[in-house]
Amino acid sequence: MDIGGIAGELTVVAGAAVVLVVVLFVRRDRQWVGAPIALATCGIAVALIAIRLATRPQELTWHGAWALDGAAGWAELVILATTAITVALSPQWFATDARHGEWYALLLLSAAGAMTMASAADSLELLLGVLLSSTTGYVLAAYHRRSALSVEAGAKYFLVGALTNTFLLAGVALLFGAAGTTLYDRTATSLPGASTVTLTAAAVLVTIGLAFKLGAVPAHTWVPDVAQGAPAPAAAFLTVAPKIGAIVALARILSLLPDTSVGWRPLAAGVAALTMTVGNLTALWQDDVRRLLGWSSVSQVGYALMAIPVLGRSPQALPALLFFITAYAAGQLAAFGVVVQLRGRTSLEDYRGLARWRPWIAAALIVALLSFVGIPPLAGFTGKLLLFTATIDGGYAWLAAVAAINTVVSLFYYLRIITPLTLDHGPRPVPVLGRSAAAATSLATVLVITLGVAAQPFLDAGQNARLLP
Amino acid sequence: MLTASIVVPFAGAVLLVAARRLDGRTARWVAVAATAVPLVLMVVAWVRYDTSSTALFQLNERAPWIPSLGVGWRVGVDGIALALASLTALLFCAAVAYPVDTKGQPRHYYAWMLFLESVSLGLFLTTDLLLFYVFFDLSLVGMYFLIARWGHGQPRVTALKFFLYTLAGSLVMLLGILGLYLETDPLTFDMATIIRTQPLAGAGLRAGMVLLALIVGLAVKTPLVPVHTWLPPAHVDAPGPVSAILAGVLLKMGTFGLIRIPLAMLSDTFADWAFLLAIVATISIVYGALVALGQTNLKARIAYTSINHMGYAVLGIAVAGAMAADHADARRLALTGATVEMVAHGLITGALFLIAGSFWQRTQDYDLDHYGGLAQPARTLTFATTIAAFASLGLPGLAGFVAEVQIFIGTFAVYPAAAAVALLGLLITAALFLQMLQKLFFGELPPEHHQFPDLARSETAILGVLIALIVLIGVYPRWLLDLIDGTSRLLVGTG
Numbered sequence: 023m024d025i026g027g028i029a030g031e032l033t034v035v036a037g038a039a040v041v042l043v044v045v046l047f048v049r050r051d052r053q054w055v056g057a058p059i060a061l062a063t064c065g066i067a068v069a070l071i072a073i074r075l076a077t078r079p080q081e082l083t084w085h086g087a088w089a090l091d092g093a094a095g096w097a098e099l100v101i102l103a104t105t106a107i108t109v110a111l112s113p114q115w116f117a118t119d120a121r122h123g124e125w126y127a128l129l130l131l132s133a134a135g136a137m138t139m140a141s142a143a144d145s146l147e148l149l150l151g152v153l154l155s156s157t158t159g160y161v162l163a164a165y166h167r168r169s170a171l172s173v174e175a176g177a178k179y180f181l182v183g184a185l186t187n188t189f190l191l192a193g194v195a196l197l198f199g200a201a202g203t204t205l206y207d208r209t210a211t212s213l214p215g216a217s218t219v220t221l222t223a224a225a226v227l228v229t230i231g232l233a234f235k236l237g238a239v240p241a242h243t244w245v246p247d248v249a250q251g252a253p254a255p256a257a258a259f260l261t262v263a264p265k266i267g268a269i270v271a272l273a274r275i276l277s278l279l280p281d282t283s284v285g286w287r288p289l290a291a292g293v294a295a296l297t298m299t300v301g302n303l304t305a306l307w308q309d310d311v312r313r314l315l316g317w318s319s320v321s322q323v324g325y326a327l328m329a330i331p332v333l334g335r336s337p338q339a340l341p342a343l344l345f346f347i348t349a350y351a352a353g354q355l356a357a358f359g360v361v362v363q364l365r366g367r368t369s370l371e372d373y374r375g376l377a378r379w380r381p382w383i384a385a386a387l388i389v390a391l392l393s394f395v396g397i398p399p400l401a402g403f404t405g406k407l408l409l410f411t412a413t414i415d416g417g418y419a420w421l422a423a424v425a426a427i428n429t430v431v432s433l434f435y436y437l438r439i440i441t442p443l444t445l446d447h448g449p450r451p452v453p454v455l456g457r458s459a460a461a462a463t464s465l466a467t468v469l470v471i472t473l474g475v476a477a478q479p480f481l482d483a484g485q486n487a488r489l490l491p
Numbered sequence: 492m493l494t495a496s497i498v499v500p501f502a503g504a505v506l507l508v509a510a511r512r513l514d515g516r517t518a519r520w521v522a523v524a525a526t527a528v529p530l531v532l533m534v535v536a537w538v539r540y541d542t543s544s545t546a547l548f549q550l551n552e553r554a555p556w557i558p559s560l561g562v563g564w565r566v567g568v569d570g571i572a573l574a575l576a577s578l579t580a581l582l583f584c585a586a587v588a589y590p591v592d593t594k595g596q597p598r599h600y601y602a603w604m605l606f607l608e609s610v611s612l613g614l615f616l617t618t619d620l621l622l623f624y625v626f627f628d629l630s631l632v633g634m635y636f637l638i639a640r641w642g643h644g645q646p647r648v649t650a651l652k653f654f655l656y657t658l659a660g661s662l663v664m665l666l667g668i669l670g671l672y673l674e675t676d677p678l679t680f681d682m683a684t685i686i687r688t689q690p691l692a693g694a695g696l697r698a699g700m701v702l703l704a705l706i707v708g709l710a711v712k713t714p715l716v717p718v719h720t721w722l723p724p725a726h727v728d729a730p731g732p733v734s735a736i737l738a739g740v741l742l743k744m745g746t747f748g749l750i751r752i753p754l755a756m757l758s759d760t761f762a763d764w765a766f767l768l769a770i771v772a773t774i775s776i777v778y779g780a781l782v783a784l785g786q787t788n789l790k791a792r793i794a795y796t797s798i799n800h801m802g803y804a805v806l807g808i809a810v811a812g813a814m815a816a817d818h819a820d821a822r823r824l825a826l827t828g829a830t831v832e833m834v835a836h837g838l839i840t841g842a843l844f845l846i847a848g849s850f851w852q853r854t855q856d857y858d859l860d861h862y863g864g865l866a867q868p869a870r871t872l873t874f875a876t877t878i879a880a881f882a883s884l885g886l887p888g889l890a891g892f893v894a895e896v897q898i899f900i901g902t903f904a905v906y907p908a909a910a911a912v913a914l915l916g917l918l919i920t921a922a923l924f925l926q927m928l929q930k931l932f933f934g935e936l937p938p939e940h941h942q943f944p945d946l947a948r949s950e951t952a953i954l955g956v957l958i959a960l961i962v963l964i965g966v967y968p969r970w971l972l973d974l975i976d977g978t979s980r981l982l983v984g985t986g
Contacts, residue, residue, distance in 0.1 A: 397632060398625040404557075407621075410666065415673050419666070426662040433658055434651070437635075441647060445640055481559050 027083040027090050030071040030098055031137050037063025038130035045123025054113040056126030057458075063130060064106040071098050080488045086205045087144035089274070092487025096344045097140035097270045100351050101263045105133040107355050108259040110462035111362045114455045115255055125165060129259060132158035136267030139235070143206040143491060145194040148271055152190060152235060155264045156183045163252040163260060175251030179244045179260075183234055186241045190231020196224035197275075207491035210278045221284045228275055229286075229293060235268035237261065238327060239296040242320045246304075249316025254366045257312065258358035261319045262351045269323070269347060273330050273340075274489055291331040291421050298324025298428045305435045312368040314435060315357055318394055321432060322350045325425055328409050332416025333489070339416060341484030342408035345473075348480070349393065349401030352469035356390040359463030363454045373439060375448025383454065384443055386467040391436040393470045396429055401473035492536065493566040494552050496529035496580070497613045504605035507598045515597035519587070522601035526584040529612055533577040540573055542977045548618050548683050561672075561679035565619040570978035571750060571830045574971065575743055576615040578837045581960075582739040583608040585953045586732035589845050592852065594641055603640075604736075607633035611740050615747060620668055620680040623748070624661070627712075630741060631657050634725075637733045643851070644728040656721035657711055664708025664748070670701035671756060686755045698760040705753045706768065713745030713801050716775040726794035727857065731848010734790065738797050739841035743833045746804045750826070754812045755982055762814035766906065769809035773909045775802035780919035784926075789857040790847045792927060796883060797840055799916055800891075804832045806913060807898040810905045811983055818904045819983060825901025826979040827972060832894035834971065835882070835964060839891060842879040842957040846872070849950055853943065859927060864936030869945040873932045875954045880924040882961045885917055889965035893972075 025032070040063075041056045048055055080091040108129060116122035135155030142148040160183065164176020194204070200216040201209040213221065234241035249257045276286045301321030308314035329343035360383050361368065377384035393402035406429070413422045442448075454460065473480060503525025507518055540549055548567035556563050568576065586604065593600040610633060614626035631654055639650035672680060674690035691698040711718045726734045753761045779798030786792040807829025811822045849872065850857065866873045882889035895917070902910035946954065964971055 392632075398628055403625075403628075407560075407665075407669075411669050411673065414666070414669050419670070422666055422669075426666060427659075429662055430655055430659040433655060437651060437654065441639060441651075444636070445647070478557050478559065481557065485559060 024083040026074065027088060029074070030067040030102075031134050031141075033067040033070060034063060034102075034130050034134045034137065037067075038127040038134070041127040041130065042124065045127075048123065050120040053119075053121065053123035054117075056123040057109050057113045060109045060126040060130055061106055064102045064109070068099060068102050071095055071102070080490060082143055082207060082490055086207045086491070087142070087147050089141050089143040089490045091490040092483070093270050093273070093340060093344060093489045094141040096483065096487055097266050097347075098137045100266050100348050101133055101136045101140070104259060104263045104266070104351055104355060105129055107359070107462045107466055108255050110458045111255040111258060111359060114459055115253060115362055128158050128161055132162060132259070133263055136263045139264070139267030140270040142271060143274070145197055145204045145206070145275070148275065149191065149194060151267065151271070152187065152231070155235065155267065156187060159183070159260055159264060162256040163248050165253050165256055169251070171251035172253060175244075175247045178247045182241055182244045186231050186234035189227045193224045193227030193231055196220055196227065200224065206274065206278055210491055213278065214280045214283075218283045221279055225276065225279055225284050225286045225289060229272065229289060232268045232272045233293065235264045236272065236323050236327075237265060237320055238293055238323050239300050242297065242300065245320050246313045246316035249319065250310055250313040250368065254312070254358055254362045257316075258355055258362070261316065261358075262354050265323055266347050266351060269326055269343065273333055273343060276330060277333055277489060278491075287331040290327060291418055294324050294327035294330070295421060295424045296324070297321070297327060298425060302428050302431045302435075306431070308435070309370045310368050311370055311373060311439060312361060314439070315354070315361070318432070318435070319354055321428065322354070322394060324428070325406065325409060326350065328413050328418070328421050328425060331418050331421065332412050335416035336412040338408055338412035340487055340489055341481060342405070342412040344484045344487060345408055345477070345480060346405035349405040349470070349473050352401055352466050352473060353390040353393045356386050356463055356466035356470055359459060359466055360387040360390070362459050363463055365452050365455055367452060370439065370442065372451065373448075374442045374446040376451060377444040378447065379451050380454065383463075386463050387443065388440055389467050389470055391440055393474070395433050395436055399474045401470045404474050404477045492532055492552070493550055493568065493616045494564070496532040496576075497566070497609050497616065499528040500525050500583075500605040500612070501609035504602040504609065507602035507605065510598070513598055515593060518597040518601050522587045522605055523584065525605050526580070526587050526608060529608070530580040530584050533573070533580045536568065536573060537577065537974070540568065540570070540974065542570065542973050544977070545981070547686065547978070547981050551618070560621075561675070561677065561681065562621045563619055563681070565622065565681060566616045567618045568616060569981070570974040570976070571747070572615045574830060574834050574975055575747055576612055578743070578834050579608070579611050579615060579740045582736060582837060582841045583611070585841065585845065585957060586735050588949065589732045589848065589953055590852065590947065590949060591730050591732050591848060596640070600637075600641055603633055603637050607637065607736065611744070614744055618682040620672065620682055620685065620752070622680075623751070624665055624668055627661050627664070627744060627748070628658070630744065631661065634733070634737065634741060638725060638729045641730045641733065642728040643730070643855075646728050649724040649728040653721050653725045656718075660708045660711025660718070662708070663704050667701050667704030667708060668752070670697070670704065682751065682756070689756065689758065691757055692759050698757060699764075702753055702757050702760045702764060705757075706749070706764070709745045709748040709752070710771075711745070712748070713742060713805060714798065715771050715802070715805060716778045716798065719775070719798050722798065723791050723794045726797075726844070727788060727790045731844055731851055734847065735841040735844035738794070738844055739837035742797060742801055743837060746801060746808065746829065746833055749805065749808050750829070750982070754808060758812065758984075761812040765809045765813040769806055769813075769902075769906050769909045772802045772805035772809055773912050775799070776806065776913045776916035777919070780916045780923065784919055784923040787859050789850060789859055789927070789931075790844070791857075792859070792923065793840060793843045793847060796920060796923070797836070799920060800832065800836045800840070800883070802916070803895055803898050803913070804829045804836070806902060806909065807832065810898075810901045811979070813905050821901045821904030823976070823979045823983045824897045825905070826983055827975045828894050828897025828901060830975045830979070831890070831964070831968070831971060832898060835890035835894045835961070838957050838961050838964075839879050839882045842875070842954055842961070843883065845950075845954060846876050846879065849946065854940075859930040861937065862931045862940065863934040864932065865940065865943055866932040867936055868941065868943040871946045871951055875946065875951075875958060876931065877928055878958050878961065880928055882965070884921040884924045887965070888962070890961045893964060893968045
């Protein structure tokens with residue numbers, strides 16, 4: 023048994039168990055002890071995965087069910103970093119919740135689900151990851167039990183999830199029927215020759231199923247509700263971590279299909295174009311900052327999806343995908359970090375004149391939003407640059423053009439936040455939440471800048487990454 | 492050294508943002524000092540530049556940045572870039588020193604100006620295609636905040652329109668740049684390599700698409716009719732010195748880009764499309780002049796003449812890129828003329844917009860019909876405006892004439908019909924400037940303007956420098972022509 027191969031995931035699950043046990047025995051006002059345990063867990067898991075990436079070749083393990091490739095490792099590291107930042111955003115936010123110790127255990131379990139999605143090289147393994155990530159996600163979204171908005175967010179998340187998970191299940195079943203195995207490497211070799219209709223149906227169903235986790239069209243409707251209604255740290259986590267796991271999973275499973283008989287490339291390109299356009303057009307007139315960030319996250323996923331149709335056609339596709347989702351994660355966490363720091367204030371009105379009172383918080387939000395637009399030299403610019411290069415190189419120039427148009431549209435609503443933030447005079451805002459949230463927000467903001475200015479080391483890692491099998 | 496001229500204004504901007512205690516006066520002096528450094532550095536660069544060299548880019552400095560993408564910190568100049576970078580340094584120094592209402596936030600105003608100077612110089616000095624795009628984009632951010640925060644009228648709407656419009660242009664250009672980049676082998680954004688290897692030569696439709704994307708993107712910034720509609724409101728609502736920068740520096744980014752990217756890097760494909768570009772330029776020339784004639788707003792009128800003048804520059808560039816081997820000298824002349832036009836337009840329109848800013852400072856009114864007879868109370872102002880206006884309409888002995896005569900000679904040789912139509916533009920411009928002078932300075936002086944203050948000493952000094960240069964280029968252009976001609980020769984490909 024290759025325990026070393028999945029040591030990262032095991033650590034996270036074990037950490038969740040430790041948190042659960044410890045918080046049973048601590049007083050109500052000390053429930054925050056879950057946070058340092060969760061942080062330590064993330065730290066150990068990051069170290070174990072980093073060691074694995076440095077020492078082991080990119081290979082399949084557990085009889086082919088688990089991929090230890092660069093793409094999975096990268097996604098796992100980003101998911102763990104996201105989890106750690108979310109943990110740091112949490113203690114003060116939940117300070118009044120007498121039972122919030124469990125929160126950290128749920129976060130860790132949800133992270134384990136997302137990591138499993140990214141690493142799964144077997145369709146049952148993928149289902150396991152999706153279900154683990156979903157069930158914990160519903161609870162995270164509805165964690166404010168007495169807030170109607172939060173419960174509503176959780177309920178919508180659950181309803182969409184329950185429906186689309188069956189699609190995923192059906193898609194996986196079709197694939198199994200066509201290939202006679204759930205293992206990806208054997209599926210890849212036995213699929214050519216399978217019926218085009220079956221495979222196309224499987225591709226569509228799997229895409230819809232994973233679109234739920236991604237927050238992509240047509241299963242994107244939960245994103246704005248979760249962004250607005252869920253506890254702000256949960257919104258930060260749920261609009262980042264599962265998406266990262268899911269996009270690697272989608273890239274991995276679609277790459278198995280023979281592109282001669284199944285049009286999965288145009289399918290993914292269509293989903294990408296629709297997702298970015300729907301996200302952007304709906305974001306245009308939102309007056310609620312968190313809802314706007316939700317729609318913007320839909321559009322960002324649309325950009326990330328641009329890499330999938332050109333996988334295997336352009337050598338830049340995988341590095342572009344990995345880099346862009348990292349840039350997106352850093353930007354989204356910085357933006358939601360600001361929301362947490364402002365105690366969840368969400369009306370556009372509350373952000374007027376923020377730059378005058380809280381220049382650093384305003385700067386973090388501006389950096390995050392400009393990075394979403396793709397203004398150089400921030401991370402989002404480098405990410406989009408790589409994506410555009412890959413799509414043009416891979417013969418999908420029209421998709422790059424659609425993305426360019428969308429970028430111009432998106433500038434409009436990002437400026438609807440940035441302009442009053444910097445130019446207006448507003449009332450003195452609420453006191454900020456606390457130090458650990460500030461540290462987490464700053465870390466995310468610094469990452470947005472560093473990823474853009476010093477992109478080279480990340481690109482090197484991205485160039486070496488592979489997507490098995 | 493070139494790197495320093497980009498870094499120093501940026502450092503000045505950071506300093507101004509960080510130093511919270513600084514009062515407005517000190518902030519202005521810090522800004523003037525920070526803009527003086529690049530100006531001095533440009534003079535040094537001018538001295539060290541070798542006009543007889545056969546290398547296109549000189550004074551190169553480079554450092555690796557993202558080697559796996561072929562991106563590097565590459566700066567260097569040819570004669571055209573050096574001329575425009577010097578103009579940029581000079582105009583920023585003038586615009587920062589020029590008195591303006593900073594609406595209680597002097598530090599931020601000057602910080603944004605310095606930031607904008609840094610990226611503008613970066614754009615003209617870089618020899619890396621991706622950095623070119625980066626600076627192109629960042630100039631939009633700087634200009635957006637300057638207009639939105641310190642403009643008048645409806646500054647936010649205007650600034651938003653400016654940002655959306657020009658970002659659309661720059662993204663189209665980015666697609667074109669990437670299309671070009673993907674043809675290089677090994678992949679590189681190094682301009683010198685791309686110009687030498689001409690990666691898209693003979694690529695047919697693909698080259699045409701890339702060229703189209705590049706030209707459309709740059710045309711938005713230039714701007715050419717019909718993608719010019721962002722320009723007049725941006726000029727009218729921006730504060731005077733910012734308008735001077737917008738017209739004097741930012742518009743040049745479009746025409747400079749046309750020379751640097753499509754003309755130099757895709758010369759074969761460019762030649763196929765040059766005539767079409769010449770037609771669009773001619774339309775811009777005539778349309779810009781006609782619409783300018785119809786404006787009663789002082790700044791809108793100057794703004795539309797910018798469209799007219801940038802049309803001459805684009806016409807010269809189109810002629811330079813035309814497929815006409817037997818007209819090599821005419822094409823070289825046209826390219827040199829186009830570059831001189833850019834410099835001259837920067838100085839002249841920069842001066843005119845600074846003057847418009849002075850009008851706003853005094854009366855908060857741009858309507859020409861509300862003025863008259865100002866020659867009486869404001870002599871210096873009258874004198875400065877008259878010279879700048881005459882230069883703009885192309886009076887011999889002033890800078891505009893030197894530029895336009897070369898463009899027209901070149902164009903008559905290659906596209907005589909376009910030149911004939913474009914001459915109309917000259918006539919209309921003459922009419923509209925004379926009418927403007929008449930309305931402002933002659934006729935009856937309205938009673939509320941009896942106490943109209945003449946130019947202050949600082950205003951006179953700054954406009955004096957700009958006008959002295961306009962006259963100098965008009966009377967003795969040799970020093971400027973020598974600098975540019977060597978590069979034109981290399982680009983047009985004649986001995």
